[in-house]
Amino acid sequence: MHGQYIKNTDRQFFSEEDTFLSLWKRDLKAENESEIVAAQNQALQTKYYATKILSTETDSTCKLCQQFDETIDHLISACHILAKEQYIKRHDSVCVQLHFNICKETGVELDKKHWHEDVPKSVETSQEGKVTILWNQ
Ligand SMILES: [Zn+2]
Numbered sequence: 001m002h003g004q005y006i007k008n009t010d011r012q013f014f015s016e017e018d019t020f021l022s023l024w025k026r027d028l029k030a031e032n033e034s035e036i037v038a039a040q041n042q043a044l045q046t047k048y049y050a051t052k053i054l055s056t057e058t059d060s061t062c063k064l065c066q067q068f069d070e071t072i073d074h075l076i077s078a079c080h081i082l083a084k085e086q087y088i089k090r091h092d093s094v095c096v097q098l099h100f101n102i103c104k105e106t107g108v109e110l111d112k113k114h115w116h117e118d119v120p121k122s123v124e125t126s127q128e129g130k131v132t133i134l135w136n137q
Helices: 016-024 030-040 047-054 072-077 086-106
Strands: 123-125 132-134
Touching: 030 072, 086 132
Parallel strands: none
Antiparallel strands: 123 132
């Protein structure tokens, strides 16, 4: 399964340097980096992997939606069961971190020290009133 991620990537829109540097610049723990690379290579224990690679199962269908092969790509972005709640939670979590960082960069005072503790207000304004940041509008 090594190299699946690279093979499946559209070379026209892909920068190997930017992609891999973004992983290694973040001080990731080795086990987290290992799981990310395994997911990119489609080498995590999914039903598709168990059926097609390990031959330990006979049905590769997603256990949640039971409509498509349970691949990493399907679980990450294409399962309509996960789309109802889990993808939205993931999206909102990324946006909370972005909101937190934008507030810090623009001088908006926040109550919390860490992004994961922050609960964004619908409108934030910098101390000078020059910047207004809207949340979920
Ligand atoms: Zn599914």
